Amino acid sequence: MQVSVESTGNLERRLNFSLPAEQLEAGVSGRLREIARTVRIKGFRPGKVPAKVVEQRFGEQVKAEVLGALVRQAFDSAIRENELQLAGSPRIDRAGEGELDFVATFEVVPDFGEIDVAKLQVIRHTAEVTDADIDQMIENLRLQRRTWNKVERAAAEGDMVVGTLWTQVGDFRQPAEGEERFSTVIGSAQLLPALEAALAGLEQGSEHVIDVAFPENWRQAELAGKTAQVHVVLQQVSEPVLPEVDAAFIKSFGVKSGEMDKFRDDIRTNLERELKGALMNRLRREVGEQLTATWAHVELPPRVVENEARGMLAQQVEQIRRSTGRDPGQPPADAWQQFLEPARKRVLAGLLVGEVARRNELRLDPKRLNDTLRLIASTYEEPEAVIEMYRNDPQLMQGLQARVMEEQVIDWIAERAQHTEQALSFQEAIRA
Numbered sequence: 001m002q003v004s005v006e007s008t009g010n011l012e013r014r015l016n017f018s019l020p021a022e023q024l025e026a027g028v029s030g031r032l033r034e035i036a037r038t039v040r041i042k043g044f045r046p047g048k049v050p051a052k053v054v055e056q057r058f059g060e061q062v063k064a065e066v067l068g069a070l071v072r073q074a075f076d077s078a079i080r081e082n083e084l085q086l087a088g089s090p091r092i093d094r095a096g097e098g099e100l101d102f103v104a105t106f107e108v109v110p111d112f113g114e115i116d117v118a119k120l121q122v123i124r125h126t127a128e129v130t131d132a133d134i135d136q137m138i139e140n141l142r143l144q145r146r147t148w149n150k151v152e153r154a155a156a157e158g159d160m161v162v163g164t165l166w167t168q169v170g171d172f173r174q175p176a177e178g179e180e181r182f183s184t185v186i187g188s189a190q191l192l193p194a195l196e197a198a199l200a201g202l203e204q205g206s207e208h209v210i211d212v213a214f215p216e217n218w219r220q221a222e223l224a225g226k227t228a229q230v231h232v233v234l235q236q237v238s239e240p241v242l243p244e245v246d247a248a249f250i251k252s253f254g255v256k257s258g259e260m261d262k263f264r265d266d267i268r269t270n271l272e273r274e275l276k277g278a279l280m281n282r283l284r285r286e287v288g289e290q291l292t293a294t295w296a297h298v299e300l301p302p303r304v305v306e307n308e309a310r311g312m313l314a315q316q317v318e319q320i321r322r323s324t325g326r327d328p329g330q331p332p333a334d335a336w337q338q339f340l341e342p343a344r345k346r347v348l349a350g351l352l353v354g355e356v357a358r359r360n361e362l363r364l365d366p367k368r369l370n371d372t373l374r375l376i377a378s379t380y381e382e383p384e385a386v387i388e389m390y391r392n393d394p395q396l397m398q399g400l401q402a403r404v405m406e407e408q409v410i411d412w413i414a415e416r417a418q419h420t421e422q423a424l425s426f427q428e429a430i431r432a
Contacts, residue, residue, distance in 0.1 A: 003078045011087070011107045011301045017078055019070055019100040027066040032058065075104055085109040085358070087351060088304035107301030109351055115359065120290040120417035125282050127429035129271045136427075137267050138245060141253065148238035154203050155237045160185050161199055162236040167212075169228035174220065179233075195230055204234045254381075271426065273375060278430040280407055287410050288349040290417070300347055309343035310336045353409045362409055369404045376400075 003017045036054045037047055044053070071092060079086060090106035148160050155161050164179035174180075184190040186199050198210045210230045218224040243249050247258030255263045313336045320328045356362070373390055377383035390396050 005082050011110060013106055013108055015078055015104040017074055017102055019074055021100060028063050031062045031066055087301045107304055110298050112295055112298055112355055115356060117413045117416050122286050122290055122414050122417040122419040124414055124419045124421050125279055125424050126421050127275055127424045127426050129268055129426055133271055133426040134264050134267050142242040145243050146240040149241055150238050154201050155199050155234060157187050157200050158240055160238045161234050163232055163234040165230055165232045167228050167230050169226050172222040202234050204237055208232050275429055283414055284410050287413050291352045292345045292348045305344050305347050308347050309339040312339040312343055353406060357409045364401055364405050365408060372404050
């Protein structure tokens with residue numbers, strides 16, 4: 001196989017390579033013979049389909065599949081032979097008129113110089129699940145199962161209120177005519193906090209005018225940064241009724257025995273799983289911040305950073321779509337540029353983690369991978385089915401392997417860095 005590599009920028013490379021025609025022909029012929037042994041075509045007995053018929057039916061598809069596999073193998077081999085470290089995915093195109101001539105354009109990992117993680121200073125947070133945390137979770141579960149009773153009194157904190165409102169500031173009225181209906185639980189922050197807090201103590205049936213200061217970044221320009229008069233009429237007030245924590249309540253959460261001790265054990269297991277993930281996220285941020293600050297001077301592959309920024313923009317658009325239930329529309333063409341700085345930090349941290357793993361020959365720990373998979377599966381009703389799904393889906397498994405490998409490297413770095421421990425409560429640990 002003919003290969004040539006040229007630099008087209010500080011971190012960009014162009015690799016030209018050609019595939020031997022006989023290699024493609026052999027691959028296609030072998031695959032067609034495999035198909036001929038098992039394919040079923042009307043009018044022919046299994047295993048007796050003429051080679052010409054098999055080629056006419058499957059030839060183009062097989063050729064495309066074999067060629068794609070050979071291109072990937074050839075590219076990977078050329079990268080290894082030339083000792084190149086890729087950053088991001090390559091773009092592979094045909095070169096000129098030749099069917100078997102290709103050109104790959106890609107960016108490489110920058111030279112970080114010596115990576116001495118021992119000079120990093122990392123704060124490692126610790127926390128544990130207490131009985132009080134379990135009590136709080138049980139209370140939260142009661143709140144999730146609460147019912148509502150209508151009452152004939154003023155609204156109070158924790159009540160569900162239904163009503164109408166309209167807002168006036170200067171000549172601007174929202175809505176222009178009539179009122180808007182609303183429903184909220186006082187204290188849940190479903191409405192603007194200043195407005196929601198003012199609902200407590202209001203009587204039903206009569207109109208109340210509340211002065212509300214809207215934030216500077218409020219979504220409606222006419223109200224942003226201004227104090228408006230919100231006219232509110234409460235039509236219904238309901239107070240919460242929480243269920244008793246009895247055997248029936250406990251069984252409704254999958255504890256067949258209905259026993260409190262088993263219920264609390266299950267809750268502790270779930271909270272400890274959540275805590276483990278939260279502490280790892282904190283450590284990932286902590287190590288990432290140290291890495292990006294220490295190697296901030298290193299030039300990064302621009303296309304990888306741009307792709308990361310575009311991906312972050314796409315995630316934000318999708319989050320808006322999911323949270324609001326509406327399509328936010330196509331963002332401006334240059335909107336991704338506002339994510340350049342966080343994208344740069346994310347790319348830098350990711351490349352450094354990869355380099356630490358490569359230079360220190362760190363390998364994926366099968367036990368850690370299996371433990372993580374079982375931990376994920378334990379959150380579902382049929383854990384074994386989830387495990388089987390991961391093992392049968394290469395894309396899912398690759399994502400899990402990448403996550404576990406990253407966590408391994410983060411732990412490896414934190415253990416060798418100068419680190420101090422900082423104790424947090426469970427609630428502090430899982431917050432942000």
